[in-house]
Amino acid sequence: MTRSAAILLVLVAAYAVVPLFSDAYLLRLGTFASLYAVLALSWNIVGGFAGYPSFATAAFFGFGAYTSGVLQAGGLPLGVSVPAAALASFVLASALGAVLLRLRGHYFAIASLSLVEVFRELVNNATDLTGGGMGLNIPLSGSSGVLQDATFFFYAMWAVLLATALMATFVGASKLGFGLVCIRQNETAATMVGLDTTLYKTIAFGLSACFVGASGGIYAAWVHYIDPSDVFDILYSVKPIVMALIGGLGSSLGVAIGAFVYLALEEIVWRNYIQIHSGLLGLLIVVMLLFLPHGLMSFRGRLLRRIGRHG
Amino acid sequence: MAELLRLDAVSRRFSGLKALDEVTLDVRRGEVLGLIGPNGAGKTTLVNVVTGVTPATSGTVTLQGRDITRLKTFRLARLGLARTFQIVQPFAELSVLDNVTAAILFSQAGATVKSAREAAMADLAFVGLDRQAAQPAATLTLAMRKRLELAKALAMKPRLLFLDEVNAGLNSAEVERATDLIRRLADSGITIVMIEHLMKVVLNVCTRILVLHNGRLIADGAPREVIAHPAVVQAYLGHKYAQQAGLDGRA
Numbered sequence: 210m211t212r213s214a215a216i217l218l219v220l221v222a223a224y225a226v227v228p229l230f231s232d233a234y235l236l237r238l239g240t241f242a243s244l245y246a247v248l249a250l251s252w253n254i255v256g257g258f259a260g261y262p263s264f265a266t267a268a269f270f271g272f273g274a275y276t277s278g279v280l281q282a283g284g285l286p287l288g289v290s291v292p293a294a295a296l297a298s299f300v301l302a303s304a305l306g307a308v309l310l311r312l313r314g315h316y317f318a319i320a321s322l323s324l325v326e327v328f329r330e331l332v333n334n335a336t337d338l339t340g341g342g343m344g345l346n347i348p349l350s351g352s353s354g355v356l357q358d359a360t361f362f363f364y365a366m367w368a369v370l371l372a373t374a375l376m377a378t379f380v381g382a383s384k385l386g387f388g389l390v391c392i393r394q395n396e397t398a399a400t401m402v403g404l405d406t407t408l409y410k411t412i413a414f415g416l417s418a419c420f421v422g423a424s425g426g427i428y429a430a431w432v433h434y435i436d437p438s439d440v441f442d443i444l445y446s447v448k449p450i451v452m453a454l455i456g457g458l459g460s461s462l463g464v465a466i467g468a469f470v471y472l473a474l475e476e477i478v479w480r481n482y483i484q485i486h487s488g489l490l491g492l493l494i495v496v497m498l499l500f501l502p503h504g505l506m507s508f509r510g511r512l513l514r515r516i517g518r519h520g
Numbered sequence: 521m522a523e524l525l526r527l528d529a530v531s532r533r534f535s536g537l538k539a540l541d542e543v544t545l546d547v548r549r550g551e552v553l554g555l556i557g558p559n560g561a562g563k564t565t566l567v568n569v570v571t572g573v574t575p576a577t578s579g580t581v582t583l584q585g586r587d588i589t590r591l592k593t594f595r596l597a598r599l600g601l602a603r604t605f606q607i608v609q610p611f612a613e614l615s616v617l618d619n620v621t622a623a624i625l626f627s628q629a630g631a632t633v634k635s636a637r638e639a640a641m642a643d644l645a646f647v648g649l650d651r652q653a654a655q656p657a658a659t660l661t662l663a664m665r666k667r668l669e670l671a672k673a674l675a676m677k678p679r680l681l682f683l684d685e686v687n688a689g690l691n692s693a694e695v696e697r698a699t700d701l702i703r704r705l706a707d708s709g710i711t712i713v714m715i716e717h718l719m720k721v722v723l724n725v726c727t728r729i730l731v732l733h734n735g736r737l738i739a740d741g742a743p744r745e746v747i748a749h750p751a752v753v754q755a756y757l758g759h760k761y762a763q764q765a766g767l768d769g770r771a
Contacts (some may be wrong), residue, residue, distance in 0.1 A: 399622070402676060
């Protein structure tokens with residue numbers, strides 16, 4: 210395991226102590242931080258490692274939310290419906306990926322974006338199953354008190370984050386991760402040395418959807434009510450990309466830190482400049498990307514170079 | 521010599537253009553086959569057809585009796601077909617070592633990242649790039665990148681190696697070094713098909729020459745015979761070259 214992978218896992222593990230010191234507000238924020246990190250780490254598998262700019266995150270977030278929501282409304286417990294949502298997301302994404310990943314660059318980006326719209330319309334129209342535009346009520350599954358409830362969902366989302374971080378670490382150190390990086394660098398050369406690029410990209414797309422689906426499933430249970438425009442919100446596709454860019458493409462540690470930094474920015478700006486918060490946040494992001502094109506991870510590179518020069 | 525690869529009436533069309541027109545040829549084990557012809561003759565298309573990059577429109581390709589016409593590129597690579605590209609194709613941001621690691625990892629069954637990385641050094645040493653192992657591939661000079669292409673191809677333990685203009689863009693000292701490398705590859709038992717414009721290299725290294733012109737095979741034989749062939753002089757070499765070489769087809 211590389212050092213940055215070890216740091217990532219230690220950080221995620223340490224993050225589990227947050228509820229010991231927190232009120233309901235911080236727990237809510239902490240749950241969102243885990244959610245964002247899950248989305249960003251997942252996106253990084255296909256967008257960062259393989260270099261396919263996917264805008265499909267919102268599609269699988271919503272798909273997971275509805276899969277788990279419908280199952281819970283049907284009486285299944287959270288512990289069954291969330292893994293089911295993860296599995297369904299993996300299978301669906303792999304099947305769609307086998308087709309979509311034949312497109313490259315901008316074409317792939319647009320095609321993945323259209324998935325979000327298609328899924329939303331499907332859910333909107335499957336009124337009998339999903340409630341359509343009226344939304345879907347999900348039975349309470351946490352414990353009684355507000356704080357207990359918040360703690361429960363904090364840990365539920367944290368568990369998904371831990372699983373995602375383990376998956377990302379495994380991918381980064383494996384033949385799969387090596388192959389994905391080769392695909393990003395030069396897909397023609399990759400096939401020429403015997404790499405089955407279609408298979409690798411398909412697995413990557415499936416993995417990048419799997420835990421997103423799980424986090425959507427927990428989100429649904431957490432907020433008790435979902436509707437198509439909420440969970441198929443295109444911002445769930447865009448935010449992880451911004452987080453990955455802030456943190457540093459391709460590095461799991463950087464991307465996870467990017468997610469936390471993004472949430473902090475979002476929260477600070479929203480609290481202090483409520484009327485112009487999205488404009489200001491956008492400006493901040495542009496400035497960060499202008500001055501740190503390789504994200505926060507470029508600090509690490511600069512540090513190493515400086516040590517190298519003096520060493 | 522036993523037959524390794526065979527093309528039977530292979531054609532490749534690009535809409536109106538017949539880039540390859542009913543080409544029939546064989547490649548025998550252990551030979552160094554030169555593929556020459558003017559620009560646009562179909563040489564690279566022929567390599568692309570065999571390696572599955574642009575599949576044949578008609579005809580069959582067989583490798584040791586097995587029909588491989590419709591196989592995908594990555595499967596052919598695992599069967600031992602390796603190639604270098606005219607325009608080099610490195611994994612630019614990966615280290616030189618990891619470029620070769622990738623070639624071992626994905627072509628050899630059962631390889632792990634660790635075992636492939638350990639084995640990669642030997643191939644780098646063979647082409648003389650072991651000192652550059654840790655550098656990103658993008659930092660290499662053109663001559664070094666061409667040698668990296670060779671190391672990657674070599675790392676796949678190929679049965680048949682296609683070299684697409686490995687000497688293009690190199691200076692004479694670099695050409696000398698590359699030629700020496702090709703000869704050592706041939707000596708190690710790898711069958712080689714090379715596309716080459718430098719006749720000096722072709723005559724030095726090749727045991728047999730094929731000439732393509734407008735997608736058709738116009739000559740096939742020993743190097744000295746082929747360059748004296750009237751059709752080859754007419755289509756490719758020109759009378760001046762033939763006269764200088766003392767091999768004018770009209771004489």
